[in-house]
Amino acid sequence: MSQTDLYMIKYRLHGVPKSFIIRAKLMNNAEAWQWASCDAGLTPIPKPGRPPLKRFSKPMAERFGVTDVQWHESKAVCWDEDLAI
Numbered sequence: 001m002s003q004t005d006l007y008m009i010k011y012r013l014h015g016v017p018k019s020f021i022i023r024a025k026l027m028n029n030a031e032a033w034q035w036a037s038c039d040a041g042l043t044p045i046p047k048p049g050r051p052p053l054k055r056f057s058k059p060m061a062e063r064f065g066v067t068d069v070q071w072h073e074s075k076a077v078c079w080d081e082d083l084a085i
Helices: 028-039 056-065
Strands: 008-012 016-023 066-073
Touching: 008 028, 016 028, 016 066, 028 056, 056 066
Parallel strands: none
Antiparallel strands: 008 016, 008 066
């Protein structure tokens, strides 16, 4: 089982492709739509230790132009000294 908690999220905002990497304890489709909405500027980024903010659902995000949200775990980097130049 991978211990990485870095995720790549790709989405479209009004047809323009966007992407970013985020560190999160949990990632699923609902979380990816929420973070894509944050990255697009539709909802504020939640502050640690504060009560949770209203979440953006897929239909709500689509109303504001966020579409095609996809996510995947980032790939682990394998550092091999033999390959260093």
